[in-house]
Every structure is written in structure tokens, then in C-alpha cells.
Amino acid sequence: MSRIVVIGATGHIGTYLVPRLVRGGHEVIAMSRGTREPYHPSPQWSAVARVTVDRDAEDAAGTFGTRVAALRPDAVIDLVCFTAASAQQLVGALRPARPLLVHCGTIWVHGPALRVPLTEDEPRTAYGEYGTGKAEIEALLHRETLAGGVPSVVLHPGHISGPGWPVITPAGNLDPAVWTALATGQPLALPDHGLGVLHHVHADDVAQAFERALARPAAIGASFHVVAAAAMTLRGLATGVAAWFGREPKLDFTGWPEFERRAGAEHAATTREHTFRGITASIARARETLGYAPRYSALEALHEALAWLAAHGQADVGGQDF
Numbered sequence: 001m002s003r004i005v006v007i008g009a010t011g012h013i014g015t016y017l018v019p020r021l022v023r024g025g026h027e028v029i030a031m032s033r034g035t036r037e038p039y040h041p042s043p044q045w046s047a048v049a050r051v052t053v054d055r056d057a058e059d060a061a062g063t064f065g066t067r068v069a070a071l072r073p074d075a076v077i078d079l080v081c082f083t084a085a086s087a088q089q090l091v092g093a094l095r096p097a098r099p100l101l102v103h104c105g106t107i108w109v110h111g112p113a114l115r116v117p118l119t120e121d122e123p124r125t126a127y128g129e130y131g132t133g134k135a136e137i138e139a140l141l142h143r144e145t146l147a148g149g150v151p152s153v154v155l156h157p158g159h160i161s162g163p164g165w166p167v168i169t170p171a172g173n174l175d176p177a178v179w180t181a182l183a184t185g186q187p188l189a190l191p192d193h194g195l196g197v198l199h200h201v202h203a204d205d206v207a208q209a210f211e212r213a214l215a216r217p218a219a220i221g222a223s224f225h226v227v228a229a230a231a232m233t234l235r236g237l238a239t240g241v242a243a244w245f246g247r248e249p250k251l252d253f254t255g256w257p258e259f260e261r262r263a264g265a266e267h268a269a270t271t272r273e274h275t276f277r278g279i280t281a282s283i284a285r286a287r288e289t290l291g292y293a294p295r296y297s298a299l300e301a302l303h304e305a306l307a308w309l310a311a312h313g314q315a316d317v318g319g320q321d322f
Contacts, residue, residue: 002214003027005073007055008080009048010038012160013104016207017077019044024211029071039164059086065093075100075214084136091141094150100220101141102213105156107199107225107281109135116197117282120156120223128273138223145221153213153220157206158199158227158281159274161301163308170237170302172196172271175263176315179306182242183317187250191259191268194235194251196275201227202296202304212290219289225281228298234275240299241306244322 009018009030015038021028022044029049038045051071058064068076068090076099081087087103094101110118111125124135141152161167169178171190181188190196209226213219232240235251242249260268286292296304307322309315 002074003029003072004075004077004214005029005031005068005071006077006079007031007068008078008104010036011079012039012162012165012203013079013157013206013210015039015164016162016204017210018042018048020207020211022047029073031068039162055080055086059089062089065090069093069097072097073099075102077102077104077210079104081137082130082133084133084140087137087140091144091150098150100214101150101152102210103137103141103152103154104210105134105138105154105223106131107156107158107227107279108277109138109156110277110279110281112276113278113280116278116280118225118279119282120225120285142221142223151220154223155206155209155213155226156223156281158201158225158231158279160203160206161200161298161305162203163304165305166309166314167302167305168198168200168274170234170241171263171267172198172234172274173263173267174270175267176309179241179309179315179317182238182247182249183245183320183322185242185247185250187252188238189252189254189259189262190234190238191254191256191271192275193253194233194238196234196271197231197278197280198234198237198274198298199227199231199279199281200298200301201294202301205292205294205296205301208294209286209290209292212292216290222285222289224286224290224292225283226286226292227281227283228294228296228301229283230298231280232298237298237302241302244303245317245320
């Protein structure tokens with residue numbers, strides 16, 4: 001049995017990961033900012049020690065890393081680190097004991113793709129605060145490992161999907177009207193001929209990768225893409241979703257100005273952010289080194305998500321079963 005500290009334990013990934021770890025025989029300490037329960041109940045949570053901590057406040061006070069180290073973990077899974085300064089504080093506190101540190105990155109460490117499928121060896125071309133922050137953390141952790149300090153593994157998920165929260169739609173944004181249009185046969189506007197690419201992944205598949213990383217010494221010092229086996233275009237996702245309702249989608253391919261007019265500025269900006277990179281991420285390294293085997297295709301992950309949204313009044317599918 002290993003003692004594993006999971007930081008951000010009740011979020012999208014932790015909801016699935018913590019029960020996996022308990023079933024695997026590990027002692028789990030779940031750290032989270034508040035008292036919110038995981039997205040789905042599981043009997044394994046009764047065996048988990050819960051620690052409430054405000055990471056931002058403790059980072060500012062310089063105490064967060066010490067708090068984690070005092071728990072004497074064999075491994076730390078960090079699901080909610082977003083700045084190099086925060087990562088550095090944690091690494092510094094863990095260095096004396098050198099537990100394994102498994103960090104949650106993002107495929108957004110990559111900017112616009114120059115070749116696909118994109119491998120983990122591509123130069124980091126991230127832009128924007130989120131992607132650049134994650135790329136800086138990744139570089140810091142790999143330097144630390146190479147220097148003989150805290151051993152680390154970095155996993156880069158795609159668009160994390162599953163039941164319990166709004167997910168990226170086939171239009172590349174969070175507009176619930178997209179689901180309604182596809183379910184009821186209304187026209188749906190898509191930019192760039194619907195050829196923008198998204199790479200979803202079910203949260204449980206991400207959890208699988210984190211669990212496997214704990215037991216793969218060969219993974220130490222490396223980064224891995226964690227996504228569904230295949231990326232899909234907007235038009236491919238739209239066609240797949242409409243088929244759940246026995247329909248062909250009514251797609252209007254527009255230029256960006258018209259798409260923004262119809263989708264609204266906020267949703268259009270989100271679509272641009274998600275499709276501009278054109279990322280189709282290879283999982284060959286994760287398959288070979290971690291034994292990663294995603295159970296869900298992108299469409300299967302979206303099906304679970306939409307079923308939950310419809311059942312909880314967060315998506316209108318015209319009262320249809322699917």
C-alpha cells in the first residue's frame with residue numbers, strides 16, 4: 001500500500017481517480033479547497049481522509065508545500081497547479097523525501113499544430129496564461145527530475161468530458177443551444193467548414209492514466225498526452241450527436257463574422273480558442289509506457305455528458321430519449 005495525496009481531489013479527474021486508488025489498495029488523502037462532494041458518489045470515499053485547504057492562500061503564505069510534505073506521502077497527484085511559482089513551492093517542500101509527483105498539465109502547452117498527430121516531443125508553443133503557465137510547470141518539473149530531485153510525471157489531458165458538468169460541444173464552446181439544435185433538427189452554424197479539430201477525453205480515462213503512472217517507473221521524467229484514441233472535427237462531432245436523435249445535422253458553414261453574430265461574441269471566442277490550435281494529439285507514448293487504453297471515444301464521452309445535462313435540466317433535447 002502507498003500513501004497518496006491527491007490535490008484537487010473532488011474535481012473532474014479526482015471524482016474518478018480517488019475511488020480507483022482506494023480500490024487499488026492505496027491509502028488516500030484527498031485535499032480540496034472546500035467541502036464540495038465529488039461529482040458522483042462512490043463507497044470508496046468513506047475510506048478517504050479529507051483535508052480542506054485554500055491553496056491560493058497557503059501559497060501566498062508559503063505554507064502549502066510544507067502542509068503537503070507533512071502528510072508523508074509516497075506519491076502526490078497534483079490536479080490543480082497553474083503557476084510555476086506554486087509548483088516550485090511544492091517541489092521545494094517535497095525534495096527532502098522525494099515522493100513521486102504526478103502533475104496534471106494540458107494539451108494546450110501546444111499552440112497551433114504544424115504536423116499531426118502531435119507528439120509530446122514537439123516544441124512548446126503555448127500562448128495565453130493557462131497554456132504558458134502549464135508549459136512553464138512542465139519544464140520546471142522535468143529539470144527537477146533530471147537534477148536528481150523530486151521525480152515527476154506530467155500528463156496532458158484534452159477536453160475533459162463526462163457526466164456532471166458542462167462540456168465542450170460540437171461547436172467548440174459551452175453554448176447549450178448547440179445540443180438543442182442537433183437534437184431537434186435546427187440549423188447550427190459552424191466556422192471554417194466545420195473542419196476545426198477537438199480532442200476530448202472522458203474523465204475516467206484521465207484517471208486511468210494517473211493511476212497507471214504511479215506504477216510505471218519508466219514514465220518518470222516524461223510527459224504524456226491523455227486523450228481519446230481519435231480527435232474529431234466539429235462537423236464529425238455534430239454528425240455523431242445528431243445521429244443519436246435519428247437525424248442528419250443541418251449545418252450552416254459560415255465565416256467567422258457571421259458565426260460570431262449567430263453564436264454570440266463569448267461563445268465564438270471560446271470556439272476560436274479551441275479550434276485555432278488544430279491539435280490531434282498522439283497517445284502512442286502513453287499506450288506504450290503507461291499501458292494507457294482509453295475506454296471512451298470522444299463521442300461516447302459526450303454521450304454520457306449530454307445524458308446527464310439533459311436529465312438535470314441543463315440541456316434541452318426536446319424531451320427525446322437517446
